[in-house]
Amino acid sequence: MKIAVCLKRVPDTTAKIVVGGDGKSIDESGVKFVPNPYDEYALEAAIALKEKAGAGETVVVALGTDAAQETIRTALAMGIDRGVLLQSPGSADGFEVAKAIAAELKGQGYDLILFGKMAVDDYNHQVGVMVAELLELPCVSAVSALTVEGGALTAEREIEGGVEQLACQLPAVVTADKGINTPRLPSLKGIMAAKKKPLETKPVSLGAGSITVTSLALPPERQAGKIVGEGPDAVPALVQLLRTEAKVI
């Protein structure tokens, strides 16, 4: 079985974000970058599927700047066989990213193409599904359990108040949600081995796209809690504040 996993390098979710001078990008200086956590589920799923099958190839594809090589190495250290970096600064228009990734994957004989259900930096939820469409493959999104057998997959999705089970023939695209697995940490041996695994670099140029980011702002700072009084006597003051300050009623 040949499996591709698409991976994005994103700021650590605990990083303190500062908006850059242009007002529409983040200031990357001093920020730690990590593999997109949802993509880590996809990586683990790919490695586990190959281990179970006992044969096959796993390939990680990342679109990003040269800095993403480090992210790819992490995937290789976890156990992915080889990496491809599509060198590009990226685009706010997920469709442009999807086109570049689809072009890389097309005709390579992948049985399964895995994504995280979204990237935590832009919350777009788009690229995986668009790639599926561009490759004319079925797509199961936000999968929380996955098995592959006899050229078909079965998947579970957590939906409001329940679980949905789906089946689908391969080749297919799957985007991974939390709960699908616990991604392994790279082992020492894995880190050593990763240094010797192939990592191919291909420059790509993305189209202009039709979406642009116009501005980026941090959420309003959380104000310190206010104690307006105690017991029933405080109710009028509370109602007043909820009206005038918080504007929720």
Add this chain to the structure above:
Amino acid sequence: MTRILPVKHQPGLPLDRLIKAEAPGAEAIEMDVLFVGAGPAGLAGAIELARLAKADGSLGDLNIGVLEKAGGLGEHNLSGAVVNPRPFRELFPDVPVEQLPFRQPVSGEAVYLLTEGGSVRIPTPPTMQNHGNYVASLSEIVRWMGGKAEELGVNLFAGFPVDSLLVDGTRVVGVRTTPAGLDREGNPADGYAEPTDLSAKVTVLTEGTRGPLAQAWRQWRGVGSPNPQIFALGVKEVWDVKKPLDRIIHTLGWPLPKDAFGGTFMYPMGPSQVAIGLVVGLDARDAGLDVHELLQKTKLHPLFRSYLEGGELVEWGAKTIPEGGFYALPDRFSGDGLLMAGDCLGTVEVASLKGIHYAVQSGMYAARAAFQALKAGDTGAAKLAAYDEMLRGSYVVADMKKRRNMRLAFKNGFYLGGIKSVLMTLTNGAFPGGQIHSESDAEEPREVRPRTPFVPDNTLTFSKVDAVFKSGNATRDTIPSHLVVGSDVPPEVADFLSHVCPAGVYERVGDELRVNPPNCVDCKATDVVGPRWTPREGGSGPKYRVM
């Protein structure tokens, strides 16, 4: 008055866990040289060794590994820091000084004696002059050095703490890493990763301040020192500020009691950031002395407040500093298959509060000795002793010798200490002749004095809980405890520990000691005077970016 003798309540070092008479397992990763700890000492050593091997060529590519307990490089490194660039120039001859990972040159300096509301500028003692030095963040230096090491083919293993040294007879033959993914009771749970063994012809301990492996090795090999090592605790914060600081500031006096040794510092880190910190000897008489709280009070002093007001706390951290100096250096720096460099050896000069460049330089010497030994095909104690000779003959030990009694003079109180230290400076360390003897910090008796609780304002001053959050510590709370606590902890000792620990790991609840291990930021302060710190799952602890 209630008195406490900390050593009475301190468990011994868990030697059987730290030193294991076992061969590396069949699956062990084979290395030529292993550095334990990716601080300035370990990384400088790895870089120097890789370069020596390349230049010489006769041994081919050496397998060099650096194991680091932090999840990412630099995340467990904390310093002031005013850095002397001397060994960096030697280690990176092709990098112009402006491109070294420093924030800015020292543009001016001032030393003040503080009183509660005022300050008197005093002449800068010669030991505290910093012209030609640079202000930097050690986390940033370490990340940059890591990149250089990687380019040279060094294997960097971040997130892999060393749990024990593997030994055969008197020789260190490798290390074992800590397991990950244990539950609170220490049983394998989800995400369990078993320990890995690594073999090495030379193991270089560069584990930093109060390193348990270096302590264990010395205890096991019976390597003493003229005086025991003594420590100070430094608590530091980095702030974004609106008003730029134009000089480095050191202060003495308030808020410390007269019988505590230490002082504060404030350094500019570019136009809109400053570092502020307080360093206090862990031999302070007052059992209620709390370095975190005192730093909070310090920030309210007009001298500092004027910079911090309207600014924002970016990061908080804490770490100990070995302050024993020359007389606390071990009798040997090396053994069979083993070398020690940097803070775990004790290469800090206290009067100038400098350790980074000594760590780098000692790491480089260790690399040279290791390389010569590998070339000779003999990494035994006799060959590796070339390191002792190099380091003892260098400016590192010479500087420490010049200031050999400086810190010890303060053992008898601050003012007398001040006078003595002036005489020592004038006589290049010859006054008062001989060695001032000292006890370990745990053997210094403490007095329980009345204290008023401190209430943070959450604008300029913060509680320990908020501080730990600002260290980036996100250790999972189901981790087994890595702290070895004595069985007999009376309430006043619980109180004492709650003040020594800057991170709220220890609390007194009723008459009991409560321990919150996930809070730990690996500063090692309580290891010095109380419960023992041991390595825990990789990636635990703080995630410093700019310390």
